[in-house]
Amino acid sequence: MNTEKRLQILSIFSKNNAHPKTELIFSSHFELLLAVILSAQSTDRIVNKITKKLFKIANTPKDILSLGIDSLKNCIKKIGLYNIKALNIFKTALLLEKKYNGVIPNSREKLESFPGVGRKTANILLNILFKKNTIAVDRHVFRVSNRTNFARGKNVNQVEKKLNKVVPTIFKRNVHNWFVLHGRYICTARHFKCNDCIIRHFCEFEAKVF
Incomplete structure (x- = not known):
């Protein structure tokens, strides 16, 4: 995936959800x-x-x-x-x-x-x-990164390294939660919802389902 497509994807996520948050509930x-x-x-x-x-x-x-x-x-x-x-x-x-x-x-x-x-x-x-610009790679982030071709890697460490390289600083704080939410509700492990995907025009997954 080229830089232009990645920026389009990140910009769409940012416009759709400027301040993504974890779904874990906590108060301290x-x-x-x-x-x-x-x-x-x-x-x-x-x-x-x-x-x-x-x-x-x-x-x-x-x-x-x-x-x-x-x-x-x-x-x-x-x-x-x-x-x-x-x-x-x-x-x-x-x-x-x-x-x-x-x-x-x-x-x-x-x-x-x-x-x-x-x-x-x-x-x-x-x-x-x-508030650090760290990017945690869980199963959702790993799947979305690889499936879309945004940042491919054979393991979580490779994907994290690639994400840190290709994601501009302005987006690093939020990319984990964007990819987690996208992987949890849209780009799921089995029944992915390409029709509802806001980045479908830039995703490079070859087996899209419409």
């Missing part, structure tokens, strides 16, 4: 951290359902530690991989309290030191909480 830095950890291999809808109840009981590192690992598991048991996620959340809360006085650090290296926080999660937190 720590709540977003927990929600993103819980979102691994789960949908935002399920995560929001779980956190709506969890955050009423515990929404700070101290609260999580007071709750205890067993009670935490019980609170999130309806989500996939709840055992390991509960352990990661508990260890993260402990590290935050002991080393960072309960404050989420504004540093990729420090964020990635938390259990359950990888590069994608760190990119999301840096982007949303600290």
Whole structure:
């Protein structure tokens, strides 16, 4: 895909949704951290359902530690991989309290030191909480980037590297959420909706369905 097409696509997304936001519901830095950890291999809808109840009981590192690992598991048991996620959340809360006085650090290296926080999660937190121009590549971003030919790559790291190269700075803050929403509701894994696609005239997917 050439530069002109990419700019057309990004401009259309910007015009259609100038300030895209994550669909995860949170009211503090720590709540977003927990929600993103819980979102691994789960949908935002399920995560929001779980956190709506969890955050009423515990929404700070101290609260999580007071709750205890067993009670935490019980609170999130309806989500996939709840055992390991509960352990990661508990260890993260402990590290935050002991080393960072309960404050989420504004540093990729420090964020990635938390259990359950990888590069994608760190990119999301840096982007949303600290307004950094990071581009997190999840399954939706990976699919949209490759399918449209916007930024092809065999793995998420290759796609992230390509996106950072071809996306102008002015669009970097928002491209993750644009692609996530597009992949979630239009350019879905199986039943993609090309008729409803606002970038269909610039997309280079060879198997478009109309």
